[in-house]
Amino acid sequence: MNSAGEQATETETVPVFDDVPVTHEVPTVSFRTRPEDYQHWRLSVDGDIATLTLDVNEQGGIVPGYELKLNSYDLGVDIELYDATTRLRFEHPEVKAVVVTSGKEKSFCAGANIRMLAASTHPWKVNFCKFTNETRNGMEDATENSGQTYIAAVTGACAGGGYELALACDEILLIDDNSSSVSLPELSLLGVLPGTGGLTRVVDKRGVRKDLADVFATKSEGIRGKTAVAWRLVDAVAPKKDWADAVAAAATKAAKASSRLDGRAAVALAPLEPTITDSEIRYRHVTADLDRASLVVTITVFGPQGAVPENLERIYELGADFWPLAMSRELDDLILHLRTNELELGTWVFKTRGDPSGVLAFERVIAEHSNSDWFVNEIRHFYKRVLKRLDVTSRSLIAVIEPGSCFAGPMLELALASDRQYMLEGLMEDGVLSEEGEAAQIVVTESNFGAFPMSNGLSRLGSRFYGEPDSMDRLRKEIGARLVAEQADELGLLTFSLDDIDWDEEIRIATEERSSFSPDALTGMEANHRFVGPETIESKIFGRLTAWQNWIFIRPNAAGPDGALRRYGTGQRATFDRKRV
Amino acid sequence: MSQSIDYSERIPNNVDLAGDRRLQRALEAWQPAFLNWWAEMGPTLDTSDVYLRTAVAVGREGWAHFDHVALPEYRWGVFLSERDEERKIAFGDGKGQPVWQQVPGEYRAELQRLIVIQGDTEPASVEQQRRLGLTAPSLYDLRNLFQVNVEEGRHLWAMVYLLQAYFGREGRDEADALLIRNSGSEDSPRILGAFNEETPDWLSFFMFTYFTDRDGKYQLGTLKESAFDPLSRTCEFMLKEEAHHMFVGTTGIDRVVKRSTELMREHQTEEIAPHGGIALNVIQKYINFHFSVSLDLFGSETSTNAANYFTAGLKGRWQETRRKDDHLLSDDHSEIEAMVDGQVSSQEVPSLLALNHDLRTEYVADCQSGVKRWNKVLEDAGLEARLFLPHVGFNRHVGLFSSSKISPSGEVLTDDQWAARESSWLPTPEDKTHVQSLMQPVYERGKIANWIAPPNQGINGQPFEYEYVHLA
Structure with a gap:
């Protein structure tokens, strides 16, 4: 789920981080928030179209010890996304399409923050991934059952968890500027998987051919423009001059086709106040x-x-x-x-x-x-x-x-x-x-x-x-x-x-x-x-992708001191145990 | 202070049965099943009453009283030794912590298994001995047989109490199953093989009470150390009763040996079979058989189960609290006898794995004391012959010697050598037939069969001539 495409260049300008991960004391996490308190997302509504803009506050990590550069995310960013997607369903009955986009010029989203992952305990990583998976499944659920269709409007690099966020949308538009790309660099750069549904949705939801998916998931720089469309990694591309219109058109079309039910006025979700x-x-x-x-x-x-x-x-x-x-x-x-x-x-x-x-x-x-x-x-x-x-x-x-x-x-x-x-x-x-x-x-x-x-x-x-x-x-x-x-x-x-x-x-x-x-x-x-019986994309994500990812997370090739996840950004190459298991 | 047993109850007890609805319901449902079992599988000889010891308290003094009792009216009940409020776990990972008054969920399965296995042996021996009353050598011996039987029955009660009081539904099912399995049954035999053989004659009975009940004593001794306090207290009280069973075995063999020496002297021959006695070499064969079969009951010399039980605090060592080590054994090593390169030798293993061997070693030393007594009888009679315990590897079917053939003196034999000499070491069909032929009942007061000497003294200060049993 994490991405490194852009972070790879970024890390050259920041100090190399320690070989030993710094595990900070984990705070008690609260999942209760509201739009007024968001640090990373902006939610705006215009008629029946809402826009969710990711503009991560670099200094706003939920745990100290890392900066959320390049629109990379951590649990705190995702808690806000979960809140926003839930409020859209209850507080915005008029909304029929949701555009997910970036507030940063060069980066749509760089995925989960790697330093955060490298410094996290295993349970933290696992819980974090589970929650992000649930939120992305929730977006698909909104498209399917609430008549709120999610559309990813991708400008800039869309890497790892960033592309997985786009994959959770019903439609992906990519700006055709000869530099913006979609990529899944986890395997090649970090020695882990795109574990927030990436591998599953590429082949299962978007129907990308498995050999092309193989190329895509091992190609850290990703795929741009028309090739991305041809491989079905995105639905359409548009040049910069047509971009706003293309996004608006897609949103309007989705809103028109929406199955959103009628009813009465919005319902405000008052804060929960547990003791x-x-x-x-x-x-x-x-x-x-x-x-x-x-x-x-x-x-x-x-x-x-x-x-x-x-x-x-x-x-x-x-x-x-x-x-x-x-x-x-x-x-x-x-x-x-x-x-x-x-x-x-x-x-x-x-x-x-x-x-x-x-x-x-x-x-x-x-x-x-x-x-x-x-x-x-x-x-x-x-x-x-x-x-x-x-x-x-x-x-x-x-x-x-x-x-x-x-x-x-x-x-x-x-x-x-x-x-x-x-x-x-x-x-x-x-x-x-x-x-x-x-x-x-x-x-x-x-x-x-x-x-x-x-x-x-x-x-x-x-x-x-x-x-x-x-x-x-x-x-x-x-x-x-x-x-x-x-x-x-x-x-x-x-x-x-x-x-x-x-x-x-x-x-x-x-x-x-x-x-x-x-x-x-x-x-x-x-x-x-x-989970008996049939598989669905969701059950595969939790049962197969997640299980493999959690295994990889504890393997030395990823999480050991010389593993790819820990070595990432140090200038040193990972040393792998070459045995296939 | 002794806790008294509440005899106002249908089921005498010192576990506050009146205040425990769950236990009441379970035991009251189980009691009729037990009585049915006793009627069907208990002693076959009809008696009107028997002079029996009945537990009345669990304190140090005066814990039992004696009276003539009709067997089915024996007051089976539930008695635990007094609780020591300060008792701490003596060994294993939990050493020093307070003992458990409830079954920890973590060890439910293991404790239940241990109790079921122990419980299964108790009624089994009653079943194995049910026909012996028909051939008792005297009223005194008949009384002792029934005493052993009713107390084995009560030991079953003790285990059933634990299952029903502490193991919920599964415990109740297991308690029922203890009466459904039967010794020697084709479809539903007792769990341990040794308890599916009928005890065919009184010599076997004495051997059984000496050797096999003594295994029971040592198993109870390890459970007495358990961190599960109700199990510990139950076993402690059972051990008190078990002592009498050992006594029956020890003195029984004493008296057979004594009578044999008398017949040898009287007829100036070792071949006393024609004179209605049991020759010393036959007694030795019975010792060989019962000793070796009982050793198998200790399980394999090295055992990870026993190690796990110890570490968890479920089952300790014999006299655990008197041992002078750390009671953890995590780094200790022990020497055990084993087959090494085809020879009987010893090998070093982690002490934790050698706990069955440790217990068996204590047992063997204890068995040796009886042999000394019997040899004293021989010595006093001026005879050269001596009885002995065979080598621990002899006739074994469980453990490190089970795939080797070893003579009573510890020689390693080929299969052919074994086959050639087996009949001189283990009872032959002819030996058994002869012993069986001697088993004619003697029910007259003060009389005794020809193959056994009368005891030195009677029960509870009564003379041998006392009418211990009234036949129906």
């Missing part, structure tokens, strides 16, 4: 209890309080306070926070609290309006993306279904996304759960059959029952039924159905055992089990 301490994180609808001794986080998602409105007028009035959106945003922020800042808390236990009826109202709102109202449609897709984040989270996910919980329909997805499901039979005879009047119940609804697909294109139920399609037919007959543990178990929805006597102990042992295993092996195992 974060060492042992707990509290939002309004989501809480997390951090147990540092057992390395477990218990995430509780609260259902709506009171009735969920089902008429659009009231839904718009609530806006960002409408429970499904508020809850989804909080959960999204929590997942990002924990993933980045709490690396050692390796098991996430999911619980829910609330009235299943309220959650089922969410279900009905989606069913009724998500095909006609932009706002409801956005909520559905936002929640879908939050769930997808969970799917690719390198933590053990365990759903614990107790009396007083509301794993119904959309919320059942949290349990289905988990690696295991534990459900209590009946009530606890004593203890805190005993006050509840009714045994725990779960509800399967229509939305579990496809409203929130995974990156493999299947529903989570479809993934779960990939080997037993008959179970899906049986489940369809149970849509809407309140299933107690014994029934849910019989239908294959639970890993373990436990009575009150075994409950606490079984869960303690399971989580303790989990915490004792190799975190790496668990991550690998879970990633393999979670």
Whole structure:
């Protein structure tokens, strides 16, 4: 994902950096920002066309120790991009096309900052790449499902992660000035991969022939002008004099063809204001209890309080306070926070609290309006993306279904996304759960059959029952039924159905055992089990490209003291272990 | 202070069964299954009652009382030694930390496996010995057999308690399976091979209680050191009962040897079979067999499993706390006997890998003490002959000697040499048939079979003539 094309020349003018990477103390990362606070992006809207201009503040790195030259990026730059792309969907219902361009004259984007990468720990690199991947997938999702088509208007060098950003757009325009180029120099200059979807999208999305892709991905200077068009690396080129018109025309055309749904006024995304301490994180609808001794986080998602409105007028009035959106945003922020800042808390236990009826109202709102109202449609897709984040989270996910919980329909997805499901039979005879009047119940609804697909294109139920399609037919007959543990178990929805006597102990042992295993092996195992069946570009990016990249990241040929990533910019050549593995 | 056992319960215990719903439910469901198992697989001889020792407390003094009890009404229950609040882990990575009162999830699978294997041997021996009552040489011996049986039954309870109290659903399933597997069953045999052989006669029974139960004693001794405190306390109390089983074996063989010397003297011959006795060379063959089979129960001399158990704190060494080393063994080395270039020799291995060998060495030394006793009987009778333990490599089917043929004196043999001499070292069908022929029941008070001497004293101060068992 990183690029070096232009940085290669730049490093000649800056002091050679140390052989030993400097790992700065990593700050607690917050993913909450807003356009007024952006340092690196400008968001402007003109009618139905928005422009996102990348103009990175060189001194604005999220961690000290590097300068973000040539529009190179780090996690902080990408957090702003994520915020901007999300706000475009909720705060700009009028926008139907988004032009991504550069505010720097000679560089569109030089990709991820290499010094940042060279100085980063392995988990930081991995998390960073995962998040940038998710943001780029989100851009494609906006094009496909929100009628906001992204167009890359590339002026200047577009290298590595810069070109991968362009690849996430629906259309790539390249200025034809005999110097601007697109390139993927990671392999040749850094000994790593274009890991933010680059290799995958070149062949899979743009249909570049594999031999030409091979040439392209090993040619650090990249490809310019008409050749880039001929190889399908970009869609069109335009000379400088026609450039503005060409970009405008493409944007207008995309806006005209947009499937953006109608609806009411924009919905402002008010800031999330969690309380974060060492042992707990509290939002309004989501809480997390951090147990540092057992390395477990218990995430509780609260259902709506009171009735969920089902008429659009009231839904718009609530806006960002409408429970499904508020809850989804909080959960999204929590997942990002924990993933980045709490690396050692390796098991996430999911619980829910609330009235299943309220959650089922969410279900009905989606069913009724998500095909006609932009706002409801956005909520559905936002929640879908939050769930997808969970799917690719390198933590053990365990759903614990107790009396007083509301794993119904959309919320059942949290349990289905988990690696295991534990459900209590009946009530606890004593203890805190005993006050509840009714045994725990779960509800399967229509939305579990496809409203929130995974990156493999299947529903989570479809993934779960990939080997037993008959179970899906049986489940369809149970849509809407309140299933107690014994029934849910019989239908294959639970890993373990436990009575009150075994409950606490079984869960303690399971989580303790989990915490004792190799975190790496668990991550690998879970990633393999979670994604059955067909591949998509997205699943290939996470399952194949990322896995290879993460392997390369820990190999001496990249990350060793003599490896390409560490040697880059020192004037010394990398020394490779020549054995092919 | 002794913790008393609550006899007001259906299941006597000192684990606060009344306050533990989970345990109550599990044990109350398991108890009828146990009683069924006892009825089907327990002693075949019908008795109306037996003079038995029953545990009543777990403290140092007065832990048991004696009375005539109908076997099915024996108060099987759950007893752990008293808890030492200060107890710390004595070895391995966790050395010095407080012991565990709960199963750490990390070691659930390993601890469960250890307990299941131990638990599986307890009912197995009852099954192996179920028909011995039909041929008891005296009421005294019959009583001892039943004492061993009910206590093995209680040891099963002890392991079942641990499984049910600490291992959740899987633990309950494993507890059920302990009653489903049966010694010698085709479809569902006991886990360890040695426990699938029927104990065919009383000489074998004494040998079994001497050698094989002694293996059990040493295994329990290692589990007594466990960082998992409930397991440690359970095993500590079991060891107390196990001592009686050793006693039955030791004195049983004493009395057989004694009777044989009497018959030899009386008839002035070593060939006492025609006179209704068991010749010394047959006793030696039985020793050879039972000793070697019991050595196999220690597993391979070098074992990474044992090393892992030690490092994790699950299973210590015999008398771990009395050992004068660092209790970590990470850099230590030990000499073990092994086959090197076709010869019996020794080799140096990391001590952590040699823990089975270490335990077996303790065991062999302990076995030696019995041999000394029996030889004292021979010496006192003015006989030259002596009994001995065969070489540790003799007749082994597990471990470093399993692919070699080694004589009782430690010579390495070819297959042909072995085949030629095997019958002089291990019981032959004729030997077994003869021993079997001697097994005629003697149920009259104060009477005893011809092949064995009466004991020096009775049980709990009662005379030999005491009516220890009332037959049905």
